[in-house]
Amino acid sequence: MNFTYFIFFVCIVVCTLIITYWAARKSKTTIQFYTAAGSLTGVQNGMAIAGDYISAASFLGIIGQIALYGFDGFLYSVGFLVSYLVVLLFVAEPVHHLGKFSLADVIVARFPNQHIRWIIALGSLIISVFYMIPQLVASGLLIRLLLDIDYTTSVLIIGSLMTIYVVFGGMIATSWVQIVKTVLLLSSTFLLSLIVFSFYSWNMTDLIAEVKLGTPLGEQFFLPGHLLQSPLEMFSLYLALLLGTAGLPHILIRFFTVKNGKEVRKSVLTASGIIGFFYLMTFVLALGAAAVIGYDTLVASDSTGNLAAPLLARALGGDFLLAFVSAVAFTTVVAVVAGLVISATTAFSHDIYHHIIKKGNTTEKEQLKAAQWSAFGIGIISTLFALGLKDINVTFLVSLTFIVAASSIFPVLLFTIYWRRFSQAGAIIGMLAGLFSSMILLLIGPHIMNVENGWILRDPVISLFNPGIVTIPIGFLSAIIGSYLFPDDGEFDFDAFSMKAQTGVDVRRESR
């Protein structure tokens, strides 16, 4: 590792550790640990959401995908952005009004019952951990390529950093690491886009002409259909992306960190502004990568195209810019995994330990201790998994996360908030059906069953890489059928609940 890299790398580690130290002094109570005591402003939270959401897979992966496959890569970024509209319209404010620390709190506000809490907590835990492991594996491979340190060391560094942030600084440290990451990411991609434009003397036509020369797709580069062959596959992917975000626990718990509905809206507006702007820039960078570097060199250095942005940085700005972009990629990774650690921690220590095992009988101090130990445990276990799964292709876990979120948590959350006749049994059945159908369909799909390099060397039973088109309706339908077959006894005051969900005004105060 040369000296420039080392300086950038140390700067980031030191800067985030200072944040953690400062946050640790403010995380003395559970409410501060889990939600930063609602102290963030909407804009800060929006930046943190963007930092939570834009993973290394988006930053490096999407640039690579567009550079290699043109239009189809772009479809991903659009889907990711549009999903925030679903979040804003249907779930953001109700989640803030109903919940306290965790996603399960929101559902339990309607069905006060341990079974429900179990299932939602388990779902949140599964989603967060399954999302974290591929991020860690990918980042280990990536940091190895960028900084030239071996896989084990890079996973250990990232794993211990994320654990330190969460254990000592809780939500406050996590949020500020994410905010710093967003600022770094936006400024570096903006800078790089400007350099791309100036490289072609601000002439779009030249850039486009170069892109067509640089890729074997030629004129075809700008046509759809290179990555996703069938229309069904494309529709299915798009649907899972659109609805998935509204079911991701680590994004939803961020709405507890602001103080009222207006700040929640401001958060989503800020986040969608940043994310949209970011994806527009990734598009420019991808064109730049295809034009400046060319398909053959991109594929030769990394067949997935993940190195498109770093290679572009080196071609345009030499080693220094490459060092900067690598440092940004590193920050991107730690910010995302820290967000996932805190979300898994909340599900485990608040829901499973505090509410289910201890039945709510723990003191404030014990809860905080439990939360810190859970964060520690989750950090270590995920890091160990990531170390063990080095040589196994785990990227499909990312699609699994979005599909599970869209077909289990999203339907249950939506019906809980808006549907009067939704019942407890419906929630349980919907959640489980969505969860299991997504897992089973992925298991018998081409990700795992694959004649060439699958875990099971056979022809896949179903040919969809993205089974969202099947599992999302399964999740919704089983929740509906469950509710009609096993309705609740009807003592529940849905009007008061609905009012609380939508406005935050609690009219049930006296009756309790």
Next chain:
Amino acid sequence: MEIFEKWEQERRKFILKMTIFSIVFFLSLPISIGLFPEFMSQPRFGWLSFAWLLGFAQIGVTWLLCWFYWLKAEQLDELLIEVKRQLEAAE
């Protein structure tokens, strides 16, 4: 409470309109590319085909709809202040 019902109705109507528009508009991209790939990928303006235009438009429209929601929510919040005032008076 009358004023809360008014609030709820207005909100519901707004969300419904947004939802219907969104479903039609946002799903039109994958569906149209799937059904009419030739038509959608024909370069129309330089390299820009309808597929790209629709793709970029989705980013713009997302921002626009978020902005509409923001404006509507501000307006509804005013009504809500009245709701809260009446609730307190009732107690």
